[in-house]
Amino acid sequence: MAYDPFKSxxxxxxxxxxxxxxxxxxxxxxxxxxxxxxxSIILLVAYIIIxxxxxxxxxxxxxxxxxxxxxxxDVNQSEFGVLPEIWGTLYSSLLALLIxxxxxVAIAIFLxxxxxxAKLSVSFRTIIELLAAIPSVVYGLxxxxxxxxxxxxxxxxxxxxxxWFPFFGTELSGPGLAxxxxxxxxxxxxxxxxxxxxxFRRIPYKIKEAAFGMGATKWExxxxxxxxxxxSGILAGLxxxxxxxxxxxxxxxxxxxxxxxxxxxxxxxxNTLASxxxxxxxxxxxxxxxxxxxxxxxxxxxxxxxxxxxxxIQQMTMRKFEGKS
Amino acid sequence: xxxxxNKAKSLLLAGTLMGAMTSLTAQADMxxxxxxxSFPAPIYSKWFKDFSKEHDGVRVDYQSKGSGGGISDFINExxxxxxxxxxxxxxxxxxxxxxxxxxxxTAGEVVLTFNLDGVTSLNLPRDVYPEIFMGxxxxxxxxxxxxxxxxxxxxxxxxxxxxxxxxSGTSYVFTNHLSAISDAFKETVxxxxxxxxxxxxxxxxxxxxxxxxxTVKQTPGAIxxxxxxxxxxxxxxxAKLENQKGNFIEAGSESxxxxxxxxxxxxxxxxxxxxxxxxxxxxxxxxEEAYPIASFTWLLVYKxxxxxxxxxxxxxxEYMVTTGQKSAxxxxxxxxxxxxxxxxxxxxxxxx
Numbered sequence: 318m319a320y321d322p323f324k325s326x327x328x329x330x331x332x333x334x335x336x337x338x339x340x341x342x343x344x345x346x347x348x349x350x351x352x353x354x355x356x357s358i359i360l361l362v363a364y365i366i367i368x369x370x371x372x373x374x375x376x377x378x379x380x381x382x383x384x385x386x387x388x389x390x391d392v393n394q395s396e397f398g399v400l401p402e403i404w405g406t407l408y409s410s411l412l413a414l415l416i417x418x419x420x421x422v423a424i425a426i427f428l429x430x431x432x433x434x435a436k437l438s439v440s441f442r443t444i445i446e447l448l449a450a451i452p453s454v455v456y457g458l459x460x461x462x463x464x465x466x467x468x469x470x471x472x473x474x475x476x477x478x479x480x481w482f483p484f485f486g487t488e489l490s491g492p493g494l495a496x497x498x499x500x501x502x503x504x505x506x507x508x509x510x511x512x513x514x515x516x517f518r519r520i521p522y523k524i525k526e527a528a529f530g531m532g533a534t535k536w537e538x539x540x541x542x543x544x545x546x547x548x549s550g551i552l553a554g555l556x557x558x559x560x561x562x563x564x565x566x567x568x569x570x571x572x573x574x575x576x577x578x579x580x581x582x583x584x585x586x587x588n589t590l591a592s593x594x595x596x597x598x599x600x601x602x603x604x605x606x607x608x609x610x611x612x613x614x615x616x617x618x619x620x621x622x623x624x625x626x627x628x629x630i631q632q633m634t635m636r637k638f639e640g641k642s
Numbered sequence: 643x644x645x646x647x648n649k650a651k652s653l654l655l656a657g658t659l660m661g662a663m664t665s666l667t668a669q670a671d672m673x674x675x676x677x678x679x680s681f682p683a684p685i686y687s688k689w690f691k692d693f694s695k696e697h698d699g700v701r702v703d704y705q706s707k708g709s710g711g712g713i714s715d716f717i718n719e720x721x722x723x724x725x726x727x728x729x730x731x732x733x734x735x736x737x738x739x740x741x742x743x744x745x746x747x748t749a750g751e752v753v754l755t756f757n758l759d760g761v762t763s764l765n766l767p768r769d770v771y772p773e774i775f776m777g778x779x780x781x782x783x784x785x786x787x788x789x790x791x792x793x794x795x796x797x798x799x800x801x802x803x804x805x806x807x808x809x810s811g812t813s814y815v816f817t818n819h820l821s822a823i824s825d826a827f828k829e830t831v832x833x834x835x836x837x838x839x840x841x842x843x844x845x846x847x848x849x850x851x852x853x854x855x856x857t858v859k860q861t862p863g864a865i866x867x868x869x870x871x872x873x874x875x876x877x878x879x880x881a882k883l884e885n886q887k888g889n890f891i892e893a894g895s896e897s898x899x900x901x902x903x904x905x906x907x908x909x910x911x912x913x914x915x916x917x918x919x920x921x922x923x924x925x926x927x928x929x930e931e932a933y934p935i936a937s938f939t940w941l942l943v944y945k946x947x948x949x950x951x952x953x954x955x956x957x958x959x960e961y962m963v964t965t966g967q968k969s970a971x972x973x974x975x976x977x978x979x980x981x982x983x984x985x986x987x988x989x990x991x992x993x994x
Contacts, residue, residue: 392836
């Protein structure tokens with residue numbers, strides 16, 4: 318049917334018309350719904366903090382700041398301290414961020430900067446994102462049965478020959494910081510890679526073209542133009558990945574050795590807050606549950622600070638590289 | 643009209659469904675709910691399933707959540723019965739309003755599994771294995787270990803000690819024995835569900851029996867403790883331990899039964915009640931052929947129950963100590979000695 322401007326009816330949407338009453342209604346319903354969703358998230362977080370805080374309160378009152386500086390966790394003496402766990406949480410997550418971050422960004426560059434045919438890069442990307450779908454307990458088992466035996470000869474060689482170097486100060490017997498951090502790195506890899514790749518893709522093609530036009534080589538374009546331009550997106554990916562590493566539970570409970578050690582050595586057994594919670598919670602007595610709630614509160618606080626810190630760095634880089642404020 | 647018939651149909655359907663449901667609930671109107679120790683969970687779930695099959699209208703559900711969880715469920719009266727490997731403390735019993743009866747139901751052993759290339763049989767003397775778990779003996783070729791194993795060349799390898807990360811009845815039984823045979827162990831580590839293990843770099847913690855088993859299996863030079871039934875099921879190598887009489891004994895139903903037979907039971911009643919105290923610990927059995935680390939696991943039942951429930955509970959316990967005991971051996975548990983069964987029967991009569 319040919320278009321006839323003189324016979325158009327109300328259902329003809331090709332002509333612009335002022336919004337009808339129902340349009341207004343739809344609009345306001347949607348706005349209300351979106352506002353409700355956003356508020357409910359804030360309320361949920363607040364509720365979690367209040368609930369956790371109230372359950373942890375007796376322990377907070379009793380142990381105070383000594384809880385954070387203490388190094389023993391002895392249920393039988395009701396002596397609780399989580400400094401080794403805080404140390405282990407931060408140490409393992411930072412190591413994972415270092416390894417997984419570098420690898421993830423490298424993969425994102427590899428996928429988006431025409432190193433491989435577009436079709437192949439799509440399937441490659443899917444495979445990397447599939448890593449995120451593997452359950453954490455499977456990673457734990459893989460760590461025990463594959464990764465640790467793989468690492469052991471190298472680690473023990475390093476300890477024998479470079480044992481004076483604090484990072485290699487102990488032998489790797491089995492579970493320890495190194496296998497845990499490596500598994501964490503693999504676990505955060507898909508997050509970092511996917512978000513960084515999106516950040517690279519978001520850069521208008523003209524920016525790249527202009528740089529090539531100025532006579533820059535491919536690597537100069539990637540390192541000096543693309544990377545700084547995408548930096549805020551990459552940072553967001555790193556912060557998310559770090560958050561995941563901080564809270565990861567099951568794989569770490571299986572791999573890190575769960576000992577209250579503070580050691581700089583990569584091969585020593587350690588413990589994290591999340592794995593302490595996972596392994597002791599099911600059988601904990603009332604006093605221990607309160608202490609565990611306090612530990613959970615500390616973990617929440619760490620995650621909170623990391624996210625705020627990440628946000629601030631992101632703002633700074635955006636101002637520096639993208640001229641936004 | 644069509645709408646109406648559809649509605650009528652679905653109403654009819656709902657009616658029949660509800661009818662079917664009520665008849666189902668009428669059939670299975672007796673339900674016993676229990677929770678607790680994970681160690682006896684495999685044999686308990688077999689017993690409860692078989693018992694439900696034989697008794698129409700009775701269902702017994704058991705949730706394996708650990709001894710500590712079982713005890714607190716029992717105190718809070720959210721279950722009809724509970725189970726614990728560490729029995730119950732006096733102050734815990736005092737918190738139960740409906741009265742407590744503790745019944746040993748089956749028993750198990752704790753074994754030491756190890757990972758040493760080329761070594762299949764290992765003797766561990768009485769003065770050695772507590773010191774390993776105190777972090778004092780740290781090398782496999784320690785003269786004390788070598789002396790007990792003249793035909794084995796032990797490697798010059800560091801001992802990695804694998805202990806439980808979670809609070810566990812198995813840890814309690816194990817440390818209870820070690821504390822009984824070594825004063826130094828009692829002072830430094832002590833008896834507990836989550837003992838205060840030394841914080842040496844050679845110790846690692848793994849969750850649950852399977853966590854310990856997997857870690858020991860994958861770590862050359864490691865030693866760890868697990869339930870005998872679990873080790874038997876997964877075919878782990880286990881060490882022979884020296885008992886009080888100086889013999890090196892392998893874990894098994896025979897040597898376990900020997901250990902149980904010599905268990906001293908208190909002659910008194912449970913605090914503030916007329917129920918016999920059946921909390922017998924065999925921390926260091928004295929028989930010639932007894933395996934040193936064996937322990938009962940207890941069923942916790944209320945003294946006052948509904949009349950109907952009490953009857954089913956008594957039937958269930960009778961079933962567990964008679965037909966049930968026959969399946970113990972094949973599942974890696976030790977059948978109760980005859981004298982203990984008699985004690986359990988007498989105590990079970992007090993469930994009213």
